[in-house]
Amino acid sequence: MVIIASRLSELRERVGREVDAGLLPSCQFAVGLEGEVVAHEAFGDATNDTRYVIYSATKAFIAGAIYQLIDEGLLDVSRPVTEYFPEFGANAKDAITVEQVMTHTSGFPRAPMPPAIWGDHDARVARMAAWRLNWEPGSQFEYHPTSAHWVLSEIIQRLDGRDYRASIRRRINEPLGLTRFALGVEPDDQHDIAALRLTGEDPTPDELERVFGIRTYDRGEVTPEALTEFNRTDALAAGLPGGGGVSDAADVVRYYQALLHDPGELWNLESLVDVTRRIRCTMPDPFLGHPSNRSLGLIVAGDDGRANLRGMGHNVSPETFGHNGAAGQIAWADPRSGLSFCYLTNGIDRNFLREHRRTSGIASRAALLTTPY
Numbered sequence: 548m549v550i551i552a553s554r555l556s557e558l559r560e561r562v563g564r565e566v567d568a569g570l571l572p573s574c575q576f577a578v579g580l581e582g583e584v585v586a587h588e589a590f591g592d593a594t595n596d597t598r599y600v601i602y603s604a605t606k607a608f609i610a611g612a613i614y615q616l617i618d619e620g621l622l623d624v625s626r627p628v629t630e631y632f633p634e635f636g637a638n639a640k641d642a643i644t645v646e647q648v649m650t651h652t653s654g655f656p657r658a659p660m661p662p663a664i665w666g667d668h669d670a671r672v673a674r675m676a677a678w679r680l681n682w683e684p685g686s687q688f689e690y691h692p693t694s695a696h697w698v699l700s701e702i703i704q705r706l707d708g709r710d711y712r713a714s715i716r717r718r719i720n721e722p723l724g725l726t727r728f729a730l731g732v733e734p735d736d737q738h739d740i741a742a743l744r745l746t747g748e749d750p751t752p753d754e755l756e757r758v759f760g761i762r763t764y765d766r767g768e769v770t771p772e773a774l775t776e777f778n779r780t781d782a783l784a785a786g787l788p789g790g791g792g793v794s795d796a797a798d799v800v801r802y803y804q805a806l807l808h809d810p811g812e813l814w815n816l817e818s819l820v821d822v823t824r825r826i827r828c829t830m831p832d833p834f835l836g837h838p839s840n841r842s843l844g845l846i847v848a849g850d851d852g853r854a855n856l857r858g859m860g861h862n863v864s865p866e867t868f869g870h871n872g873a874a875g876q877i878a879w880a881d882p883r884s885g886l887s888f889c890y891l892t893n894g895i896d897r898n899f900l901r902e903h904r905r906t907s908g909i910a911s912r913a914a915l916l917t918t919p920y
Contacts (some may be wrong), residue, residue, distance in 0.1 A: 548885055548917045550578065550585055557815045558695075559588065561866075562890065565905060566591040572744050575599065576909075578916060579800035579880075579887035582808050587797045598740045598793045600777045602872030604732065608802065609696055610844030610870075612703050613649070613709075614822050618815045621706045624649065624843065631702045634676040635704040638669045644686045645702065648695045650828040650841040654684040657768060658694040665785035668704075669699060688830035688839045692769050696789030697768030699844075702903040704765065712786045722811040725801060728794035731786025740793050742895035743775045743874075750900045755820050762835075769873050771895050790872065796889040803869065803880035803887035823854055823868045824882065832856075839859030858914065860910030862918075877910050888913040 552601070558576070565571040573591035575586055580829040584639040614623040622631065624646040640655070647653040658678040666671035675697060681689075697909050700711035712731040720728060732740070750764035777781050777791065802861060806823055809816050811858045828841040828847065837856050840849045848854035850865035858871030859879050869879025874895045880887040890909050 548580060550580065550916050554720065554912070554918075555586060555915045556908070558916065561912050562588075563590045563907055565894070570896065571748055571892050572739055572746075573597065573888065574797045574894070575893040576888070576890045576913075577796035577800045577915065579804040579836060580885055580917070582804050582810055582885060584797045584800055587795075593741060593893075595795065595797070596692055596855045597849060598729075598738060598795050599889060599893055600728060600740065600743060600774075600783070601792050601794050601799065601876050601878070602774070602790040602874060603692065604794075604799065604870055604872035604876045604878040604889075605788065605790050607806075607845060607878065608715055608719055608728065608792060609699055609703070609711075609788050609808070610649070611802070612707075612715055612821075613645075613812050615718055615845060616703065616706050616798035617822070618708065618818055622702070627704065628698060631705055632675075632698065635698060635701075637676045640678065640680060640684075646698075646827065646843065647684050648691075648698050649844045650688070651691045651695060651839070652685050652688050652693060652828055652830065653691065653698075654680040654682050654686070655694050656681060656689040656691045658691075660693060660697050662691070662782060662785070665782070665787060668708075672701065675701065677783035687833070688828055688841070689833055692767065693787060693788075693789040696787075701728070711788060719802070722813055723805050725794075725798045726800065726876060727798040728792060730788065730792045731791055733829035733879045734780040734784060737780055737783055743778050744897055745771050745897060746894045747898045749897045754900055766899075768820070771897050773896050774873055783796050789816075794891070796891050799878050799891075800887040802900045803878065803889075806868075807880050807882060807885065807887065811871045824866045842868060855907040855911070858906055858910065860907050860912075860914055862911050867914075871906070875906050877906055877913075881914060884914070884917050886914065886916060 573593035576590045578586040643653045758843045822843040827836040837853045840847045843866045848867040864883035867881040877890040
């Protein structure tokens with residue numbers, strides 16, 4: 548497989564469009580193929596050395612550590628969380644399985660973890676024990692933006708015997724040579740992280756009605772204003788496991804190439820295919836109504852023609868897996884083409900309909916980089 552130059556030019560034009568128009572302050576993209584980064588470019592007020600907050604694209608890195616614990620025989624995702632984290636079982640949460648947490652079917656989607664205690668382990672444990680259920684675990688899907696990954700980070704920490712951020716560095720960063728991805732960045736190392744900026748205006752009720760048939764939309768905890776909290780040095784230092792990682796686009800595509808090829812033999816390859824590509828949850832997304840298509844910690848494109856609603860555009864193969872992030876971050880790998888792709892920006896567009904169109908357009912072009920007309 549080789550990258551088709553004309554397709555790369557088309558992708559480059561689409562990626563830079565909103566920066567050129569003044570809507571986004573900067574962005575960056577990278578393409579991986581056959582274990583290598585084959586393209587990496589920056590636009591606007593950025594260089595290839597700029598790092599970005601990648602929000603929920605962080606979740607894929609947490610999943611990678613979980614996959615290793617499975618392979619090592621330390622973790623069985625079919626077992627209750629309480630086998631690894633006993634305090635969590637309070638308030639009728641004792642039957643929740645690790646798999647339910649990883650597929651967002653565990654019943655505590657908006658359980659709060661105040662930023663003031665992100666860096667306090669004992670306070671986090673007490674808060675997770677105090678959480679209550681919104682609905683019966685396993686009965687429905689609802690995206691858990693941050694809560695599920697606090698639980699997963701605690702499981703990693705207890706099974707690995709070290710802070711979850713240190714565990715990610717040892718298990719993922721160091722063996723794969725990822726020097727730009729970080730979960731928990733000390734203040735004196737934050738100089739190269741692009742400052743987040745709000746842009747645009749909220750979609751109007753008429754726009755919402757045209758697209759979704761509704762005139763109002765509850766963003767939950769993932770509001771534009773909440774996303775800008777990651778301009779704070781303490782928030783970046785805390786390393787929010789569900790969405791506080793930073794990276795350049797190149798390290799993200801390197802990681803996804805590793806999930807395709809496992810060059811460092813970090814995982815059992817047969818098991819890796821199962822956990823990344825096998826769909827374990829098809830319960831409908833409560834907002835859009837399409838199947839959620841969750842593998843173990845990731846999202847799978849599927850063959851129902853709705854991959855664009857899952858952040859992967861229109862042209863990827865059904866087994867493509869990944870995890871996008873808030874504000875339009877894109878990250879996926881396509882086993883059929885061998886491509887991995889990442890797009891990052893520090894522009895937080897209040898108009899999430901426009902953001903979705905941008906994501907779909909960019910991802911759709913990226914998927915065709917090796918495919919002739």
